[in-house]
Amino acid sequence: MTSTPAPLDLPTPDEARAWLDERTNVLLGRARTLVADLKADPPSEPMAVLDRWNAIGLALGNIGSIASLFSEVHPLEAVRSRAESAMQEAQRLSTELGLDADLYAVLAGVDASALDPLAARLLEKELLDFRRAGVDRDEETRERIRALSQEAVLVGQQFSKNVRDDVRTVQVRPEQLDGLPQDWVDAHPAGADGLVTLTTDYPDVVPFSTFGRDAAVRRELRIAFLNRGWPQNDALLHRLFEIRHEHATLLGYADWAAFDAEVKMIKEGPAIPAFIDKIADAALESGLRDREILLERMREDAPGAESIDAADLAFYAEAVRRERFDVDAQQVRRYFDFTRVRQGLLDVTGRLFGLTYRPAADAVVWHEDVVAYDVLLADDEAAGPLGRIFLDLHPRDGKFKHAAQFDLARGVRGAGDLDQLPEGALVCNFPRGLMEHSDVTTLFHEFGHLVHHVLAGQGRWARFSGVATEWDFVEAPSQMLEEWAWDADVLQTFAVDAAGERIPRDLVERMRTADDFGKGYLARTQMFYAGMSYWFHVDRPEDLTAATQRLQERYSLFPYIEGTHMPASFGHLEGYSSAYYTYMWSLVIAKDMFSAFDRGDLFAPDVARAYRDKVLARGGQADAADLVADFLGRPYTFDAYAAWLAE
Incomplete structure (x- = not known):
């Protein structure tokens, strides 16, 4: 080295x-x-x-x-x-x-x-x-491609900026916070006018949607959330789809989806809707069953209700989990103090992958919330850091509104003067106090990208450094790491309440059972999003809102909310373009990779190190299918995912 x-x-x-x-x-x-x-x-x-x-x-x-x-x-x-x-x-x-x-x-x-x-x-x-x-095209075509590429960057940046900056608010009376956890209520005092301001940022939307008993406020907040970026982003999306379509057709492809799919595992554009339909069909039976359970519970509060939509979905899903599975998220969250969870994440992944995280005392950060660590091999710390990571985990004005890993530098080793340390940042929007368990799984998921970036940043070629696999495999390692956030042995290492009591094992098991509720309808919702991503680029509909409604009726098991314009804030249309299917494609592979681990001992070193070295550390040095086959000893299959969905 x-x-x-x-x-x-x-x-x-x-x-x-x-x-x-x-x-x-x-x-x-x-x-x-x-x-x-x-x-x-x-x-x-x-x-x-x-x-x-x-x-x-x-x-x-x-x-x-x-x-x-x-x-x-x-x-x-x-x-x-x-x-x-x-x-x-x-x-x-x-x-x-x-060119x-x-x-x-x-x-x-x-x-x-x-x-x-x-x-x-x-x-x-x-x-x-x-x-x-387009290097082999004539000069006129190359010039047009050049112009389109530059415009696509500008349009995409403005689209993302509009989503980032459009934080909407809803004002409510203090009594309308009924059902919310007390620590959350305490953090939302009334203003001089006697009203409490709720924002469309996740630390407000998620808890209120889950626990808020006031249905009218839930709906008002959901509509505000779905309308972020509207109307300015509608025109930008139309232009982005037109730019991409013209770009692809100039290069001889039928559409942008065909162009984009060529360098992914799926290879061909038309294979995308076929995959979407395959998942949607597999998820239909359990999705309909669980939707009916939600409706039954909703009718206890709203007799005669014929449907349930996104404004009420999280609230009644939580009610079902609490009442049928004896899992109360407000009781669960008391075990997940942010500071303990963050340290627990480092301890768990350090043990799993054989890593040590050392606070980087010399690191200069862009905001006081950000913390930095050097990452070292636990059994060879004297060799020096493998990389450096930054954790930027709380919301603030002007900051990215979702959760993602960003590179600071691609790692290169063995290239002489070009050598550089892999550095990356985890950017999320978590509360500072108690976290929902869904926040914990998100943190594990996104940290998986960060570990992948560092471990795969030890080779000679920048092209293969970090998360450099085909895009429809990118999410699989992170999706698999979520499994450690559902294991009782793992959670008991850091999930502790204020009295020092560890999360009960039987509660974790009930949480796992309750989490299976709704996976069918959630898969259908994901296919709705994937359908938007694909068909918007292929059909380029004149009315995106109407097209959204049609696709929602086709794939989702929940109806469109009148007056909303969700695509305006669907940031994945800019980043994933026509390929949002990749999230579910990756999950299929993640479930198969996880089958190699012993659920009774998730830290078994032989399989953990094999996974680290054969999949994560190799970055883009081989096709993703070959990396997985090398780890599993066989090609990946749909079987593990289908079995999980059918459970």
């Missing part, structure tokens, strides 16, 4: 704009110089050509990673705006390089037979990217 590279020297918040400006300009200049030198005097040695290309990719990646994070989390608007422009500049240069026929000729001239298998894989992937970029 080479010596450990130094971590990034991040700026203080007040210095961030100037730092980002200088860094962007330096890295853009470096990339342009490297490209010019490579075209003017390409090395005769095949590996030397790829090393130069690796350096170019790192320079561009080092702009985009920091800029993407800061654009979503930095507390200063001026920094967020500069980060957005830095992303635009990096994307503009990346587009130019993908550069002379640069393509240099790489196409490399003798693949002189390369080792991993380098040959790198060359194959890069040449495919060039062709998918």
Whole structure:
């Protein structure tokens, strides 16, 4: 192993704009110089050509990673705006390089037979990217693709900004908080006008939707939540779909979905709706059964109710779990103090993957809420850090509204002067006190991406560093890590109430049983979202709200709420584009991978280390199907998922 590279020297918040400006300009200049030198005097040695290309990719990646994070989390608007422009500049240069026929000729001239298998894989992937970029098209087409690519970045950024900044509020009387946990009520005092303000941020929406007994407020808050980004994002979505469609057809594809699917496990666009229908059919029976149970419970409060929708779904699902399964989420949450959960997460994943998390005392952070750790191999801490992670876990104004992992730097080792430490950030919006168990599973899920990023950041090629697998496998490792948040032995290591009592084992078992309730209708809801993602890109409907309603009727088991415009805040339409199906595709694989573990001993070192080394640590060094087959000893199947769904 080479010596450990130094971590990034991040700026203080007040210095961030100037730092980002200088860094962007330096890295853009470096990339342009490297490209010019490579075209003017390409090395005769095949590996030397790829090393130069690796350096170019790192320079561009080092702009985009920091800029993407800061654009979503930095507390200063001026920094967020500069980060957005830095992303635009990096994307503009990346587009130019993908359309550069002379640069393509240099790489196409490399003798693949002189390369080792991993380098040959790198060359194959890069040449495919060039062709998918349109390098072999005429100049007029290349120019149009260039313009479309640049516009897509601008439109996507504005769409995300509108979602991020559109925090809506609902004002209620204190007595309308009936049913909410006392600590939550205490954190929401009435203002001078005697009213309590609720926001559409998750720490307000999720608890009120789950526990709030006032049905009218639940509905008002749900409508406000579903209408974030409306109406401004409607036009942006239309334009984004048109840009992508024109881009794909210029390259000879039937539509954007066909173009996008080519480099995923699914391979072909039309296979996406077939997969969606397969999942929807498999989930129908249990979904209808559990929906009827919800309706029966709702009718106790609203006799004659004929349907239930998203405004009431969480409340009555919680009621069913409490009354039928003896699982009261308000009692459960008292075991999940945020500080204990965060430490428990580090302890559990450290034990599972053989890692140590050491507080990074020298790390400069962008906000006082952020904490940083260096990640080391537990059995070889003297070798130095594998990477550095940042946890930014509470909501604030101007911050990303969902939960995701962001890169700060791709890890590269063994590439000489190019070596850099993998660094990443976990960005979430959790309460500061007691957490719902659903928050705990989300934290485990998203942390799975962060571990994947660090463990897979130890190789030579930036292209294969981190979470660099096909996009329809990306979620599988994180979905599998959620299983540890449902195990009684695991939870008892950190789930402790204020009196020091550990969460009872029988409660955890009831929680697991209760969690199975609704998985059919939740799968159908996911297929509704996946259907939007796919059909919006293929059909490009004139009226997105009407199309949403049709797809909801086709896939979801819950009706559309009149007057809402959910696509305007469905951020995955920007990020996942036509491929939101990938979340469920990954879950199928996650269930199969988890079958290799012993439920009686989730920390068994042999299987845990095999999974770490054969799947996570290899990043994009092999196709995802091959990584999984290497770990399982066989190709993955649908069987484990089908069995889970049928339980």
